[in-house]
Amino acid sequence: MLLAFDVGNTNIVLGVFKDGNLIQNWRMETDNNKSADEYGMIINQLFNYEGLNTKEIKDVIISTVVPSVLYTLQHLSMKYFNRRAIVIGPGIKTGLIIKYDNPKQVGADRIVNAVAALSKYGGPLIIVDFGTATTFCAITENAEYLGGTIAPGIKIASDALFEKTAKLPKVELESPGHVICKNTIESMQSGLVYGHMGMVDYIIKKMREELTQHSKTGKVPKVIATGGLASLIGSGIDCIDSIDKLLTLEGLQLIYEKNKGHRA
Incomplete structure (x- = not known):
C-alpha cells in the first residue's frame, strides 16, 4: 500500500x-x-x-x-x-512542461493537481483549488503548465474581517441564501461567500479567454474545482464543470507510479 x-x-x-x-x-x-x-x-x-x-x-x-x-x-x-x-519537487517526473518563469516557484500542490486533472479530464484545463489560498492554474492539451493566479482564500478573508474590525464577529463559512441580509452575521456570510464566487467567476472567464488563444484546436477549457471549500464556492458558479475534492491525492498516486523506480 x-x-x-x-x-x-x-x-x-x-x-x-x-x-x-x-x-x-x-x-x-x-x-x-x-x-x-x-x-x-x-x-x-x-x-x-x-x-x-x-x-x-x-x-x-x-x-x-x-x-x-x-x-x-x-x-x-x-x-x-x-x-x-x-x-514532490525538482527532479520529480510529472509529464508536465512547466512554462512558469521560475518552475521552482510553482507550488507542489498545483503541479500534483495538474497531473491528476490531465489524466482524468484531458486538456485544456483550468484548475481552481479552494484552500487557504484560492489558486487558478491553466494547462494546455499538450500538458503545458502555463501559469495562473493566486488569491486570498475565503477563510483568510473571514479571519481578516474578524481580526481587523472592532465589532464584527467570527462567522461560519456558509451561504445565507440571499444577499439582502438583515443581520450582521448573514451580511458577512453573504459578502464572503458570494464575493468569493464573483471573484472566481471573473478570473475563470478571463483565464478561459487567454487559454483558448493558446489552444491549436480552439477547444474550450474544462474547469475543475478541488480543495476543502470547493463544494461551498463551486456549487454556486455555473462555469465550474466538475468538483473533485480528492484530485491532489489521486495526482500523488500517479506521480508515484512515474517515480517509484527512479529514486536518487
Missing part, C-alpha cells in the same frame, strides 16, 4: 492506496509543532479505527507547501514505515 500526504497551510490530507485505488482518506490540522512521533500516533489510531495495518505500507509520497512540516514527515516515514519518502 501507498501512503500519500497532501500538506496544506491549514490541513493535511492523507490517503491510502492499494493496487492504485484510493481505499481511505482523512483530513487533519496542519501543526508545525507536532513531532514525527505525534503524527505517527495519530496515523496509527486512524489506521486501527479503519481496520488497516500500517505494516502493509510499502511506500510514502509527500506534497507540501509547508517546508517546516516536511522534515517531520520525512522522519516519520523512516521511523514508522522504514521508507525514504518521495517528495
Whole structure:
C-alpha cells in the first residue's frame, strides 16, 4: 500500500492506496509543532479505527507547501514505515512542461493537481483549488503548465474581517441564501461567500479567454474545482464543470507510479 500526504497551510490530507485505488482518506490540522512521533500516533489510531495495518505500507509520497512540516514527515516515514519518502519537487517526473518563469516557484500542490486533472479530464484545463489560498492554474492539451493566479482564500478573508474590525464577529463559512441580509452575521456570510464566487467567476472567464488563444484546436477549457471549500464556492458558479475534492491525492498516486523506480 501507498501512503500519500497532501500538506496544506491549514490541513493535511492523507490517503491510502492499494493496487492504485484510493481505499481511505482523512483530513487533519496542519501543526508545525507536532513531532514525527505525534503524527505517527495519530496515523496509527486512524489506521486501527479503519481496520488497516500500517505494516502493509510499502511506500510514502509527500506534497507540501509547508517546508517546516516536511522534515517531520520525512522522519516519520523512516521511523514508522522504514521508507525514504518521495517528495514532490525538482527532479520529480510529472509529464508536465512547466512554462512558469521560475518552475521552482510553482507550488507542489498545483503541479500534483495538474497531473491528476490531465489524466482524468484531458486538456485544456483550468484548475481552481479552494484552500487557504484560492489558486487558478491553466494547462494546455499538450500538458503545458502555463501559469495562473493566486488569491486570498475565503477563510483568510473571514479571519481578516474578524481580526481587523472592532465589532464584527467570527462567522461560519456558509451561504445565507440571499444577499439582502438583515443581520450582521448573514451580511458577512453573504459578502464572503458570494464575493468569493464573483471573484472566481471573473478570473475563470478571463483565464478561459487567454487559454483558448493558446489552444491549436480552439477547444474550450474544462474547469475543475478541488480543495476543502470547493463544494461551498463551486456549487454556486455555473462555469465550474466538475468538483473533485480528492484530485491532489489521486495526482500523488500517479506521480508515484512515474517515480517509484527512479529514486536518487
